[in-house]
Amino acid sequence: MxxxxxxxxxxxxxxxxxxxxxxxxxxxxxxxxxxxxxxxxxxxxxxxxxxxxxxxxxxxxxxxxxxxxxxxxxxxxxxxxxxxxxxxxxxxxxxxxxxxxxxxxxxxxxxxxRKVVTTSKGAVYDLNEIFASLNAQYFGNTIPKPALTWSAKKTYRILGHHDATHDHIAISSSLDTPNTPHYVVEYVVYHEMLHIHHPTKHVNGRRYNHTAAFKRDEQKFVYYAEAERWVERNVRRLKKDARKK
Ligand SMILES: [Zn+2]
Known part of the structure; x- marks a missing residue:
């Protein structure tokens, strides 16, 4: 042949x-x-x-x-x-x-x-585990489990994303490293879960995602201040990591 x-x-x-x-x-x-x-x-x-x-x-x-x-x-x-x-x-x-x-x-x-990640289990953190513990601790297990995946690309500006149409939460794989504290990954997942808990409001043709009620709930996260501070301080480093081949 x-x-x-x-x-x-x-x-x-x-x-x-x-x-x-x-x-x-x-x-x-x-x-x-x-x-x-x-x-x-x-x-x-x-x-x-x-x-x-x-x-x-x-x-x-x-x-x-x-x-x-x-x-x-x-x-x-x-x-x-x-x-x-x-x-x-x-x-x-x-x-x-x-x-x-x-x-x-x-x-x-x-x-x-650089293969596409389609599971919730990352190299360091398991999103399913994190979701389950947050659901129990903050939501009385009322949040229906969406598809949870690590993003294929190491995005740094967007650390998490909730897609209501596809019932999917994606978390930036730039966070799936031992350098990221556990509470930071939790915080990003928690934020996306709040999007399920507080669905988008449409008022006079405008969309509201981060409503006052959303923000109040966000601050209930035990490590809210620490997580916000960590993200603020590490965005530049995440950006650098994202550009590395
Ligand atoms: Zn948001």
């Missing part, structure tokens, strides 16, 4: 050859080889149903066949629990250590790291 099929066939032969070298008396099982979009330099080998499955990191697609041979001896040696010949390690690591490959790995990590 294509060149890549030919390459895969050629690489598969190397694995069969390496298998024979490690266990000359055993019948060579079916070996499946494919490239897989792992982040960074990663490969896996598994034995399933008597067949061997090899996944080679996409980053090694351009790897010379000699280095593939080295990798075949390394992966099979690990799978079979055999001593890996030094030459195999040398020929493989020689390729991997080249700057080109290392740079590609760094690039991949950057791109993959």
């Amino acid at each position: 294509t060149d890549s099929t030919a390459v895969i066939d050629q690489i598969t032969d190397l694995y069969q050859e390496a298998f024979c070298w490690y266990g000359p008396k055993r019948a060579v099982p079916t070996i499946h080889v494919s490239f897989y979009p792992y982040v960074g330099i990663n490969h896996t080998i598994r034995l399933r149903g008597g067949e061997i499955f090899v996944r080679i990191g996409e980053i090694c697609r351009e790897m010379p066949i000699a280095s593939h041979k080295g990798l075949a001896y390394i992966l099979l040696g690990k799978l079979l629990g055999k001593r890996i010949p030094t030459g195999a390690r040398e020929v493989y690591s020689k390729y991997v250590k080249t700057t080109e490959v290392r740079e590609k790995a760094a690039d991949n990590k950057r791109v993959k790291g």
Whole structure:
């Protein structure tokens, strides 16, 4: 079919050859080889149903066949629990250590790291947990749970957003770090919950979101003053973090 099929066939032969070298008396099982979009330099080998499955990191697609041979001896040696010949390690690591490959790995990590967050569980804070405890403490569990997510982008001007149409609260992922005190994340979630508690008022064609009643309730948050102060002092830093790649 294509060149890549030919390459895969050629690489598969190397694995069969390496298998024979490690266990000359055993019948060579079916070996499946494919490239897989792992982040960074990663490969896996598994034995399933008597067949061997090899996944080679996409980053090694351009790897010379000699280095593939080295990798075949390394992966099979690990799978079979055999001593890996030094030459195999040398020929493989020689390729991997080249700057080109290392740079590609760094690039991949950057791109993959920017994936869209669709869960409430962030790296540090779990929005579902925070919502549940606020709902119990301040609202007598009367707020119906909206969709809660960390924002994909590290916004700094808008720390939280409530979308009434989609019943969704998004919190800026710039806050999902150990540098942010727990009460600050709580405060931002609390503010957005107040938008559910105090729906937008329409008076003479104008919309009112932060009504006097809203603001009174906002100040009931135990760490209101501390949270306001923290946000005020840290907006500049959040802005800097948001611009970092
Ligand atoms: Zn608001």
